Amino acid sequence: MGIRFILMVNKQGQTRLAQYYEYLTLEERRALEGEIVRKCLARNEQQCSFVEHRNYKIVYRRYASLFFLVGVDNEENELAILEFIHLLVETMDRHFGNVCELDIMFHLEKAHFMLEEMVMNGCIVETSKTNILAPIQLMDKAS
């Protein structure tokens, strides 16, 4: 199903956002996050952005203190996912203005809202920043 989950994790390994597109129990999530975070955070800048884990492929990218980890199935195009991560960051950047870890922490529901505009059922459905941000801007105006 394309994207299986999206995680944002800081340097200390604390999860800052977790979105799953398939149902996992809390224990499974905890275990999975732990393993993946350990694996990916141990890697350095000179290593490539793809990690195989169980039956997932993890595509990740680091922005400042935050790691964006996307778990995809083996069919997915890794480079496209890297582009997707970058798009996500740019979108958040446009909305929050110089986005940082705290923005995501304190506006978790907004981050989820953006993600919902971009991805449904693990499929990327929207790639235009303007389209993604339109509803959320409308909402901000209303409140």
Added chain:
Amino acid sequence: MTSSTSNSNNNTLGGPSLMETLFQRTVDDLIKGIRLHNPGSAQSSFISKSLDEIRREIKSTDLATKSIAVNKLTYLHSLHNIDISFAAFHAVELTSSPIFNFKKIGYLAASLSFSPSTDVILLLTNQLRKDLTSANVHDVSLALECISAICTVDIARDLTPDVFNLMTSSKNIVKKKAIACLLKVFSQFPDAVRVCFKRLVENLEKNDDQMLAATVGVFCELCSKEPRAYLPLAPELYRILVECRNNWVLIKVLKIFEKLAKLEPRLAKKVVEPICDVMKRSEAKSLVFECVRTIVSSFYEYEFAVKLAVGKIREFLLESDLNLRYLGLQGLLIVGQHHLWAVLENKEIVIKSLSDVDRNIKVEALRLVMSMVSEDNVVEICRVLIGYALKSDPEFCNEILRSMLLTCSSNVYEIVNDFDWYVSLLGEMSRIPHCQNGEEIEYQLIDIGMRVKDVRPELVRVGRDLLIDPALLGNPFIHRILSAAAWVSGEYVRFSRNPSEIMEALLQPRTNLLPPSIRAVYIHSAFKVLSFCLGTFLLPNKDANSSFSNLVDMDPGFTYSESEQEFTETEHGANSSSLHKKDMFTRESIVNLLTLVITSLSPLADSHDVEIQERVRNLLGLALLAQQEISCHHEQKEKRVDWVDLKTYILIRLVNDALSEEFGPISSSAQDRVPVPDGLVLEENLSKLDSICADVQLPISEKFSLVRPTYLPTDGDSLSSRQNEDESETSAAESTSLLAEHRKRHGLFYLPSDNNKNASTSFPPANDPDHIDKDVEDLVKLTEESLVLKRKPNQARPRPVVVKLDEGDRHPTIAVKKIESNDDLISGAVRDVLLGNEPLSQSNQLGKPSGRKKGKAHAKVDQGSELKDNTENSETGNSGKRRSKHRSHGKEKKHSDSGNNVEGREENGKEKSGGRHGRHKAKQSGGGIDVVDQKQVIPDFLL
């Protein structure tokens, strides 16, 4: 409802509801609070305190308070993995609020935290329907997003019409989400396909990128499960491939074509050019890589396309960007399956990548290197790899060793020609400090020893080198290897140049570092070495030979096979060298040896480990007896030739005879073939279990215990052994020379023809062609016993017959189908919609529910007929049984069911001859006409 009553209770009790509203912690407060506390117990106690607060707040009648509470829970759930199932109802409550913000919080909580088993999902259906029909597009999109996250069968069934209506919405944002949502709806409720599929397809024909992205995404996912159903969509997809300039869409379309092209060569021919065009034209690496991957995995027959793709791969490999290099290696790995030249062309880069900084790249490179290995270059590649292993970090070093061991041993050491080299390679591997593959090396050392006769002298040499190195004993990772080395040195001690050296190695003081189980192996090997030494000393050579024949006379069950005799002949060299050895063993050296044994083992006679204790005592018993007699003889010098009178002499002769029996390789299913001894009455002891394991026991007793006497070889064996006997009588010389030649060429030790006496327990070797007959028999048994437990060991053995009977190659989705019958239903429905309206109108007449039932019936028929195919050859009664099973599903289906059954078989027949158009079984609702219809329809759709 419940919450409001409990809340009013709170109020009447003077609960703190107002205070809570005023001083409620916001989400920000919660987050700050969590940040203030150190991770660990402080934080978790803060969280549990907050949870208590939230539990109270959530019962508030004030929706603002409730929404904050739910929002906090969502935060805790998604980032701290707190179970918030208790709040499910409150989330549902929030979704019904007219205020968008509360609704949003409610839906977010629902989509993130609801599981398929959350019971209040039922309550959500109505609200979802209301929001789907709302005039506010944002309400609608919230509802659609929620459906795509937590859709259940009920929701899908109830809301399909609403989602269907939204697919024609004038608002793009709604329309797009309705399309994306369909994937989930289909997977839960396959009949939705009949309703929505046409509108979905229509979206492929429009030029709106937004819709196209969503639609293609859905098709890409659908296709990955059952591609064949979507072949008729090829023209639309082709148009997108040629016209669309959106990379996201193109990538998905390429993925679809990758699946479809495998099924339809004509389609592949048509699309290979446009794909190459995209690859040449595109600037985007992601798209280029997708083209490369598509071509190398599905279009590998088109030389020019592959050449182009390999060129792109090479560009990737030469990039400085690690990601591209990694993907380049991956691409190369896929090409390599069909075009090894592409890998060889890039050999230098691959080898260089072995020392890359990134482990992932190294692993890919290693896989590639392994894919290049062949008989001709295995020696060279292994030499290079050992070099890299020595340089690498422990983890990767072991990765290298593991893949070398795996590759070299695959298919009974198929690619190894020079076993002397391979055995010394194993020895070399063992000495690599990080080596943690002890278990595998142990297995291979022993396995090769048993399978390959010619290598035994070298094996003993390698074993000796390992044993005498005291430093190795300190490394627990190679204890297993040492155990193998000890066993080999004991078992094949006759090839050793200096047995007493091995004895010293086996008894060296540092062996106390070994775990007891391995020490026991050491001691037993010492026993073998000692009896060999005593044997060479006491028994004159010709006597040793005659002792073989003596044995033959003694045991009527044993007739020495020609191989055994030949063995002794071929080993005459070795024996003649042991003649020299006899000269080497003076009385003095034997006495020294005995003293060594006795002094080093006496302390162990009281070991707490029974294995060690028992073996030590065996060995000491022999050694003490020998010492007594030999040194006693020493005094009466004149009688020195009369060894024959000694007890030791008789004992050693017997022991050596016992030890001279060969071990052979054992098949993984050997246990199943051990005949049950006559005296053993299985039924009596286990009579109470009869009712439970009737299926298991009956065949066993039929096949094994009664029919076959204990030591008689099984059918296949007896046949071959009889042949062998005949041969040995009539044309013994010829066959011997043939065998010898054959062995010279392959260096392999074929058990069945050689060793029918040693293998009197009829253990077959791993790869025994003679056992094909047996395999058929096994297959029959397999169908008799539908017990999974019994099946497993049988399948572990290579069984060509099964592979032939298995329809897997023609039905690639059997496995998937059995697990996810829904996919089958979806594709069935898709076919109905796509291929002519007849089935569709029929199912419309019948109405939805019956349509669904029919789907089920298809699935069952499908499975049934496949199972039957598997067993047809062996058992005809089966199908009857199965059919009756079908019948029990319902009277009204009985008729069509059996009809379909017959048809299914007919179609199978057609498939076998007709080839690729075959797989239409799932679409049998219309009867035989459809099959004809379809065959015409598909080509028409193909451009």
